[in-house]
Amino acid sequence: MSTVKCIGILTSGGDAPGMNAAIRAVTRSAIYNGLSVKGIYRGFRGLVADEIVDFKSQNVSNIIQMGGTILKTARCKEFMTPEGRKAAYETMQRHNIDALIIIGGDGSLTGARIFAQEYDVPCIGLPGTIDNDLYGTDTTIGYDTALNTIIDAVDKIRDTATSHDRLFFVEVMGRDAGFLALNGAIASGAEAAIIPEFSTEVDQLEEFIKNGFRKSKNSSIVIVAESDLTGGAMHYAERVKNEYPQYDVRVTILGHVQRGGRPTAHDRILASRLGAAAIDALMEDQRNVMIGIVNDEIVYVPFSRAIKNDKPVKRQLVNVLRELSI
Ligand code: ATP
Numbered sequence: 001m002s003t004v005k006c007i008g009i010l011t012s013g014g015d016a017p018g019m020n021a022a023i024r025a026v027t028r029s030a031i032y033n034g035l036s037v038k039g040i041y042r043g044f045r046g047l048v049a050d051e052i053v054d055f056k057s058q059n060v061s062n063i064i065q066m067g068g069t070i071l072k073t074a075r076c077k078e079f080m081t082p083e084g085r086k087a088a089y090e091t092m093q094r095h096n097i098d099a100l101i102i103i104g105g106d107g108s109l110t111g112a113r114i115f116a117q118e119y120d121v122p123c124i125g126l127p128g129t130i131d132n133d134l135y136g137t138d139t140t141i142g143y144d145t146a147l148n149t150i151i152d153a154v155d156k157i158r159d160t161a162t163s164h165d166r167l168f169f170v171e172v173m174g175r176d177a178g179f180l181a182l183n184g185a186i187a188s189g190a191e192a193a194i195i196p197e198f199s200t201e202v203d204q205l206e207e208f209i210k211n212g213f214r215k216s217k218n219s220s221i222v223i224v225a226e227s228d229l230t231g232g233a234m235h236y237a238e239r240v241k242n243e244y245p246q247y248d249v250r251v252t253i254l255g256h257v258q259r260g261g262r263p264t265a266h267d268r269i270l271a272s273r274l275g276a277a278a279i280d281a282l283m284e285d286q287r288n289v290m291i292g293i294v295n296d297e298i299v300y301v302p303f304s305r306a307i308k309n310d311k312p313v314k315r316q317l318v319n320v321l322r323e324l325s326i
Pocket of ligand 1: 076081128
């Protein structure tokens with residue numbers, strides 16, 4: 001039986017649609033299981049600086065449909081130092097918090113792992129990032145909503161691209177992961193995706209040009225993942241302008257619009273399941289694991305595995321895009 005009586009919950013790193021649904025699920029599930037809940041504002045910064053409030057069921061009413069995070073999020077340099085983490089631990093003691101639920105990406109779970117080791121605090125992570133780059137879960141909270149935002153935008157760009165016979169390079173987020181770009185390209189019928197996972201294998205632009213855009217199309221859309229490895233959309237647009245001056249080339253960088261908006265049904269359900277499972281895990285005395293869903297089953301992934309392993313992009317998706325964009 002778990003000895004945990006009071007949990008603290010925080011969102012950290014980049015915000016992602018569905019984080020509110022996760023906060024709601026964790027809070028309600030904890031209360032249902034007889035635990036008390038403290039909301040920690042601005043991620044680890046709120047833990048260091050003691051920005052903490054009691055959370056009741058009503059605190060999470062009417063938020064499942066909202067983007068962003070009611071707990072706010074931040075990046076916190078102090079937490080990367082032993083002094084900062086000591087201050088965080090002291091805050092926990094002052095509030096009698098004996099376990100933490102951290103909703104965030106790779107960096108947030110890295111911080112949680114170090115803190116858990118230093119102070120022997122049970123920490124449970126939920127994968128919250130639009131990038132989908134955490135190993136051990138099929139998708140992360142926010143990814144599906146961001147993907148839908150991308151395809152809405154690309155559908156609109158397609159209208160103007162077609163009207164003017166233009167070639168558009170559309171840059172999407174993803175850090176060093178190509179999931180948003182590749183699946184965004186498949187779902188919007190784009191002609192190609194340039195992603196970091198394959199950037200060292202082939203010249204993806206050369207391949208795209210060879211495979212067809214000069215042949216038949218009256219518009220072309222290439223989705224480019226933001227990344228130092230790809231160089232971003234501007235880099236490719238400049239190359240085409242230099243090598244093929246006859247083409248009318250444009251760039252759209254989607255930017256922060258990808259982080260906002262109402263979460264999709266998929267993200268709300270994912271966040272609700274993961275949030276409830278986080279409390280189940282604590283009640284089972286699990287600690288220092290990320291909760292994921294693989295093949296529709298809840299899994300517990302040790303932080304070390306979730307953080308250290310790169311989540312592979314399926315080559316079959318690359319092939320599908322190539323075949324369908326002829
Ligand atoms: P996203 O993938 O959406 O950007 P993230 O969780 O990866 O989210 P980061 O900015 O990498 O975002 O990390 C968030 C916070 O986690 C940092 O500001 C810091 O407080 C904490 N953190 C990250 N790495 C470490 C570390 N090595 N040690 C301690 N804390 C860390």
